[in-house]
Amino acid sequence: MTNREVARILEAIADILQIKNDNPFKIKAYRNAAEAVCHLQEDLLPLYRDGRLRDIPGVGKSVQAGIIEILEKGSMSYYDRLLEEIPSGVLDMLAIPGLGHKTINLLHTSLGISSLPDLEQAAREHRIRQLPGMGAKSEDNIIKGLELLRQGANKATLGLARPLALEFLQYMERTGVVQKAALVGSIRRGKSLVGDVDILVCADDLERLHNVIETYPGLKKIDECTSTNIKGRLRWELPFEIIRVASDEFAAAQFWTTGSKAFRKAVLPGGNLQPFRGLSDEAELFGKMGMQYIPPEMRENQGEIEMARRRELPRLVETSDIKGDLHVHSSWSDGGGGMAEMAQAARGMGYVYLAMTDHSQSLSISRGLSEERLQAQGASLEAINSQFKDFTILRGTEVDILKDGRLDYHDEVLKNLEVVIASIHSHFKLDREAQTRRIIAAIEHPLVNIIGHLTGRLLGRRPGYEVDVDRILEACAINQVALEINAHPDRLDIDEGTARQAARLGVKMAVNSDAHDVNDLQLLEYGIINARRGWLTKNDIINCWEIDRLRSFFKKDGGSCI
DNA sequence: CCCCAATTGGGGGAATGCCCTCAGGCATT
Secondary structure, rough: OHHHHHHHHHHHHHHHHHHOOOOHHHHHHHHHHHHHHHHHOOOOHHHHHHHHHHOOOOOOOHHHHHHHOOOOOOOHHHHHHHHOOOOOOHHHHOOOOOHHHHHHHHHHHOOOOOOOHHHHHHHOOOOOHOOOOOOOOHHHHHHHHHHHHHHOOEEEEEHHHHHHHHHHHHHHHHHHHOOEEEEEHHHHHOOEEEEEEEEOOOOOOOHHHHHHHHOOOOEEEEEEOOOEEEEEEEEHHHEEEEEEEHHHHHHHHHHHHOOOHHHHHHOOOOOOOEEEEEEEEHHHHHHHOOOOOOOOHHHHOOOHHHHHOOOOOOOOHHHHHHOOOEEEOOOOOOOOHHHHHHHHHHHOOOEEEEEOOEEOOOOHOOEEEOOOHHHHHHHHHHHHOOOOOOOEEEEEEEEOOOOOEOOOHHHHHOOOOEEEEEEEEOOOOHHHHHHHHHHHHHHOOOOOOOOOEEEEEEEEOOOOOOOOOHHHHHHHHHHHHEEEEEOOOOOOOOOOHHHHHHHHHOOEEEEEEEEEOHHHHHHHHHHHHHHHHHHOOOOHHHHHHHHHHHHHOOOOOOOOOO
């Protein structure tokens, strides 16, 4: 059980209590504990073994007891009892935009709605508009929200699926039941939303393989079990498939099961893998086909096959190419770590620079910095910076783009910063034209360097706002403004398609973690995967550059601006 | 519920505008 999963249970308890209209401080306590567990740098298990769970700020006597129960038994009796009152189907309704705890309580108690299907039926039968505070529009929004949910249904973010898949894979390797094992399928290709976990294995002892899988603590259930296939579900109902092949077929099977379907069809139309038996790895296989090795992230049949035949594949960016992170929050706004702590962690990752980019004043919910506090932060930052010889903290901001396209700080304030990210955090529902003009106004502002999370999408939860990407890319190219690839696995914004289009137009990008604590810095990896899916090289990505080149880009030396 | 002062009891809410319906819930990181 990962920290994140324990946190999700605590969060669910808070949600149930809030729906029940319980003591607000109790709710807050569970939410605080969930957040604290989420931001924890250490695993809960060793903390539990050393009896140090209470050391976590926000974890008291009773939450500690709950966490211990979860770690020991995989469940928690208080949570189970709450679920009897408020079933999980009621909690599912929280995913619908516009429905919060109060409204859900009303729907549950007065109409007896306990699931998403119940909700849909009630909305279609116009029973919801009879409730106080609800009308025809509310019913409309509910139906729209349900449709949105259905689109993302049965898909998990890479951020959820990949760690679970790796944990499962490592478990099988640790038990020694597999001679070879590899992640394949859409997770290997790095898709941002995946349907299932596909793992390829070689295992001589079939019976033992079955036993080992049946006793895996992260297993929910097994649906199907043959000598070549084991299908079932992991935690969070994540489907998995284990594909068992002979040792001399492994490389060919790796190639075949990684896909994608379109790639397979184009590169090997007959699907005859016989000539590729006995190969030692995929590289050899590509060699036999007269091609360069195609990285899994590119295998979508979008021109990469022809390029590989001509030996013209780009050298894709790698995590080790990253020299710094340009979007990081600290406890000055809504981050969980101090500036020095974040800087040390970034330095520990081998970075040579880090931009501190806390929120600006309009985003009050994130304790956005007033111009005065921003100045104070700058002074503190300089003091920390002077302690480093081989590392630089860049003074920056994630400044809000206001409704009309103006920025949330005066130019005199922005002038003193080295990195200005401009992002949208409000007015998501402007029409396409207004939204596009708003963003272009920010791009044309001479002091803006990067546009943060361009579309604001949250994978599986919220579509991005409407923007004209072509016009935005054009404006970025003209004004020497970079687009962010926000690496958070719930965002991955811009997406791979936009990234590829941007690169073709000469628009530079920044792969940023948007970290709110030390752990989050590691999320940058997902951004790199997404960048690779967009065929990017280190030249396309400004935080792969030396600091001098980066600084000169920010000064827009070569641009037509200023 | 947790924390912090003390060892039983009091204090603690992230701020603000939008939206839909008519007072207040919801969304934003």
